[in-house]
Amino acid sequence: QVQLQQWGAGLLRPSETLSLTCAVYGGSFSGHYWNWIRQSPGKGLEWIGEINSSGMTRYNPSLTSRVTISVYTSKNQFSLNLTSVTAADTAVYYCARANFEYSSSSDYWGQGTLVTVSS
Amino acid sequence: QSALTQPRSVSGSPGQSVTISCTGTSSDVGGYKYVSWYQQHPGKAPKLMIYDVSQRPSGVPDRFSGSKSGNTASLTISGLQADDEADYYCSSYAGSYSWVFGGGTELTVL
Numbered sequence: 001q002v003q004l005q006q007w008g009a010g011l012l013r014p015s016e017t018l019s020l021t022c023a024v025y026g027g028s029f030s031g032h033y034w035n036w037i038r039q040s041p042g043k044g045l046e047w048i049g050e051i052n053s054s055g056m057t058r059y060n061p062s063l064t065s066r067v068t069i070s071v072y073t074s075k076n077q078f079s080l081n082l083t084s085v086t087a088a089d090t091a092v093y094y095c096a097r098a099n100f101e102y103s104s105s106s107d108y109w110g111q112g113t114l115v116t117v118s119s
Numbered sequence: 120q121s122a123l124t125q126p127r128s129v130s131g132s133p134g135q136s137v138t139i140s141c142t143g144t145s146s147d148v149g150g151y152k153y154v155s156w157y158q159q160h161p162g163k164a165p166k167l168m169i170y171d172v173s174q175r176p177s178g179v180p181d182r183f184s185g186s187k188s189g190n191t192a193s194l195t196i197s198g199l200q201a202d203d204e205a206d207y208y209c210s211s212y213a214g215s216y217s218w219v220f221g222g223g224t225e226l227t228v229l
Contacts, residue, residue, distance in 0.1 A: 037220075043222070043223075044122060044208060044220055044221060044222040044223045045157075045165065045208050045210070045220040045223070046122075046220060047210075047217065047218040047219065047220060058216040058217065059217075060217060061215075061217060094164055094165075096164075102155075102167065102170040102171070102174075102176060103152075103153050103155075103170055103171050103212075104153070104212075104218075105153075105155040105167050105170040105210070106155075106157075106165070106167060107167045107176060109164035109165060109166075110164065111164065112164055
């Protein structure tokens with residue numbers, strides 16, 4: 001059974017850097033891409049970006065200047081850094097597995113981390 | 120890259136069928152077969168219900184079906200059950216290795 005467990009700071013000041021980490025338990029880590037997706041309060045989902053075990057990344061064009069996704073293959077972990085945050089970055093952030101068997105749709109998700117940006 | 124357009128809410132009675140639409144452009148929904156649908160209950164992470172427009176992952180009931188015509192994809196839920204009450208999101212490949220989601224539809228089972 002695949003499980004994703006995520007953690008990171010939940011309260012940030014404007015201009016700080018958001019940092020989250022996601023650990024993957026079970027299943028193959030190297031055989032998939034790994035997503036970060038966020039959901040602003042009362043709003044829809046937004047794809048942030050993805051990474052594979054080799055470190056190849058793909059980012060949402062609207063966030064690419066502020067986003068870095070990194071992978072730590074030996075630990076089966078990957079992380080998200082989002083710089084210069086503002087109130088607009090307040091959201092629940094999810095990590096998820098992009099399964100090639102499902103054409104890279106996300107079939108396993110972390111529990112979500114609420115990140116609030118406030119002065 | 121704009122969000123896909125979904126109705127804010129739909130409703131139906133137990134046993135009935137409902138359809139949720141997801142409208143994009145020829146650069147996303149209309150251009151690829153990679154449309155997915157997710158179900159999200161309050162306070163929970165989304166759950167994959169449909170991928171590749173009409174395919175169901177293992178474990179998803181066949182009451183859930185998907186289709187696409189032009190730039191609009193649709194999710195149909197037949198034989199509505201109380202537990203189907205949730206938010207539903209569509210997603211599409213948008214080219215250049217990027218993905219876009221819809222704004223979500225709240226399904227109420229009357």
